[in-house]
Amino acid sequence: MTAYREKNNVKVLMPEPVASVVSIDTQDAPMKGNPDAKVTIVEFVDYRCGYCKKAAAAIGKVMEKFEGKVQVVYMDFPILGPDSRTIAEGEALRRKPGEILGIPRHGL
Structure with missing residues (x-):
């Protein structure tokens, strides 16, 4: 990025954004997948939410593709x-x- 800025004479006038770090207690939350996985996806669910259902389908595909490497x-x-x-x-x-379980209403 620095090389691009120098080459194209780009000047950044605002501070770089700082990534937020959030700590979420998931100790007693239901999960699916490898509990020792290096990647954890935290899905916030409303059981009546159509978008949550779509997200669950996408997350299911991620879990299939990276079986054993991710937990939800x-x-x-x-x-x-x-x-x-x-x-x-x-x-x-x-x-x-x-308890390790899926979310039956969303197909996981």
Whole structure:
């Protein structure tokens, strides 16, 4: 990038963005895949969300392609109203802490 800037006389007038680092406690969250994988995808799920369903399909393809090299951790994020919260609470009551499972409603 520096060589490109010098060659094309590009001047950057604003500071370079700094990558954010976020720590998320996933200890008791349901997961799928290799727990020792170097790559972890954290999917925030609303069980009624159509986009979450599409993301689940894409993540499923990633898991197939990189089998054993990735794990997916699912975090409930019920934002589509009271029914979403009720479903998320039911799922939380149904599963055991740290249980390895898929998300049946989204095909994982």
